[in-house]
Amino acid sequence: MSLQSHPPETTLSDDGTTAAVCPYCDRPFVTERQRALHVGERHNATEAERRAYEAARDAESDELFRLHLKVIFAVGLLYAASIVGGVVAFSLPG
Amino acid sequence: MSRHPLLRACTTVLALLVSAAPVAAHAGSVGLASRGAPVPSWSVIAAGAAAVGASFLFTSLLTDRQFVERVPRRGWSLPPVAPIFVGVVRWTAVAAVPLVIVAGVIGPDEPVANLLTLVVWIAWWAGYTMTTYVVGNTWPALNPWRTVAPLFPVEPRSLPRRVGSWPSVAGLLALVALEVLSPVTGDPRLLAAAVVGYSLVTVAGAAAFGDAWFDRVDPVARMFALYGRFAPIRRTDAGLHIGLPGAGLARDSTVYDPDDVAFVVALVWVTTFDGLVATAAWERLTDATAAVGVPASAVTLSGLLGGFGCFLGCYWLAARWVRRTAPTYVTTRYLAGWFAPALVPIAAGYHFAHFVGYLTGFAPTIAAVAVDPVSPPASLPVLSPPGWFGALVLLAIIVGHVVAVWVAHARAFDLFAGRVQPIRSQYPFAGVAVCYTTVSLWIVAQPIATGIS
Numbered sequence: 001m002s003l004q005s006h007p008p009e010t011t012l013s014d015d016g017t018t019a020a021v022c023p024y025c026d027r028p029f030v031t032e033r034q035r036a037l038h039v040g041e042r043h044n045a046t047e048a049e050r051r052a053y054e055a056a057r058d059a060e061s062d063e064l065f066r067l068h069l070k071v072i073f074a075v076g077l078l079y080a081a082s083i084v085g086g087v088v089a090f091s092l093p094g
Numbered sequence: 095m096s097r098h099p100l101l102r103a104c105t106t107v108l109a110l111l112v113s114a115a116p117v118a119a120h121a122g123s124v125g126l127a128s129r130g131a132p133v134p135s136w137s138v139i140a141a142g143a144a145a146v147g148a149s150f151l152f153t154s155l156l157t158d159r160q161f162v163e164r165v166p167r168r169g170w171s172l173p174p175v176a177p178i179f180v181g182v183v184r185w186t187a188v189a190a191v192p193l194v195i196v197a198g199v200i201g202p203d204e205p206v207a208n209l210l211t212l213v214v215w216i217a218w219w220a221g222y223t224m225t226t227y228v229v230g231n232t233w234p235a236l237n238p239w240r241t242v243a244p245l246f247p248v249e250p251r252s253l254p255r256r257v258g259s260w261p262s263v264a265g266l267l268a269l270v271a272l273e274v275l276s277p278v279t280g281d282p283r284l285l286a287a288a289v290v291g292y293s294l295v296t297v298a299g300a301a302a303f304g305d306a307w308f309d310r311v312d313p314v315a316r317m318f319a320l321y322g323r324f325a326p327i328r329r330t331d332a333g334l335h336i337g338l339p340g341a342g343l344a345r346d347s348t349v350y351d352p353d354d355v356a357f358v359v360a361l362v363w364v365t366t367f368d369g370l371v372a373t374a375a376w377e378r379l380t381d382a383t384a385a386v387g388v389p390a391s392a393v394t395l396s397g398l399l400g401g402f403g404c405f406l407g408c409y410w411l412a413a414r415w416v417r418r419t420a421p422t423y424v425t426t427r428y429l430a431g432w433f434a435p436a437l438v439p440i441a442a443g444y445h446f447a448h449f450v451g452y453l454t455g456f457a458p459t460i461a462a463v464a465v466d467p468v469s470p471p472a473s474l475p476v477l478s479p480p481g482w483f484g485a486l487v488l489l490a491i492i493v494g495h496v497v498a499v500w501v502a503h504a505r506a507f508d509l510f511a512g513r514v515q516p517i518r519s520q521y522p523f524a525g526v527a528v529c530y531t532t533v534s535l536w537i538v539a540q541p542i543a544t545g546i547s
């Protein structure tokens with residue numbers, strides 16, 4: 001359930017890219033996948049839209065997995081940096 | 095990947111546990127710093143910024159939409175407060191204002207022994223403000239100026255729509271300029287004059303424009319209203335409601351207009367600025383500029399306004415950048431307004447950090463002076479906060495930023511579909527949050543130049 005009662009204000013990009021538009025609330029999306037996810041989550045989707053939603057969710061899962069790998073890598077880096085930083089900080093004179 | 099419910103639950107719990115860990119670890123290292131161990135302040139600052147960055151990273155692992163949407167909705171409803179009780183408290187507040195002003199005028203000159211100074215800066219500006227975000231916003235019921243304004247037979251008029259809530263932005267900046275530029279904090283007579291002036295303006299404005307005055311002009315009422323949205327106890331259409339702190343901000347369905355965004359940014363900035371002008375570094379800066387002929391007040395005023403403009407600009411640029419990172423066609427204006435409530439916990443955290451020491455230190459002083467405001471005892475009790483207060487202060491700032499990250503996360507999941515787009519939309523704001531923590535912690539780590547007087 002969404003907090004917003006209306007679709008958000010939107011402007012298309014300057015280069016005039018054709019957007020995917022929600023057939024229910026006219027909200028434009030940058031990618032077809034965003035629209036499929038939006039329709040599946042926010043509206044009473046038809047059978048075809050339901051299948052498009054499932055496909056988009058699968059495709060997104062792969063991207064999310066890569067994103068989470070990056071996050072874990074960044075956390076590890078941050079952790080290593082803070083240990084190095086801590087060691088340096090404690091070994092400094094004064 | 096996390097399609098199995100059990101696996102999903104485990105990921106969630108793990109992510110929650112680990113996101114709490116850096117904060118705890120950080121508090122430990124700060125405790126060392128405040129005990130005078132050789133930890134340079136830059137490492138404390140780096141650790142704080144890292145804690146906020148890490149909380150963003152861990153929050154991004156929480157992609158279970160139902161979980162994100164369900165958490166802020168937890169809560170219970172509370173029984174209504176008896177009207178007779180509200181009436182008594184409200185009129186007590188009305189009676190207290192002139193009494194405290196008189197006590198300030200006839201009381202001693204030293205601000206730390208004067209009831210008016212103590213009540214305004216410690217009990218109200220520090221202590222009462224804390225209750226508005228720790229408990230709930232009681233100001234609409236308590237506000238003595240709101241209580242007396244309707245008694246004046248003035249033809250009500252409507253505040254022009256086109257001024258929006260810009261007057262409150264100007265009012266907030268003016269109030270803080272008055273606080274840091276004039277000797278109002280150290281001179282009880284001047285403070286009494288300022289309170290009388292504020293009372294006249296507020297009662298006249300509220301009598302003429304009604305509640306619109308408190309919604310769009312009076313910076314004090316607006317500030318408390320914003321803090322109240324963070325507080326666990328909130329007034330809803332169905333009565334009083336108690337829930338998680340910050341949940342009201344996560345569930346706020348309004349999109350702030352640019353004037354409201356400016357007010358939220360101003361609120362965060364003035365709370366930070368209040369701390370900045372008290373540092374020894376700021377004093378050195380104003381001394382240096384005074385040596386070349388630029389008065390300290392000009393530097394302070396341009397710092398107040400310039401810092402506000404700079405922060406507002408950064409926030410607006412971050413909102414614009416979201417269009418690219420998400421990516422999305424949602425307008426910059428809408429994005430800035432949609433995510434603005436996430437800034438309120440930062441302001442609350444910083445307010446707590448800045449004032450908790452003063453409040454605990456001067457609480458016994460207020461009690462002693464209140465007994466005999468005309469000739470208070472010569473030696474007044476002032477507590478010196480224990481060493482771990484340093485850790486509490488830094489923890490408050492970090493908790494504020496972490497709650498802000500969570501509120502923005504919840505709002506992103508509401509605005510965008512799926513799981514990748516909401517996370518991508520948060521990159522610019524996470525960047526701004528890390529920068530702002532760095533600045534805030536740098537200020538807090540600075541030695542303080544002057545105390546309350």
Ligand SMILES: [Zn+2]
Binds near residue numbers: 023024026042043
């Ligand atoms: Zn739609």
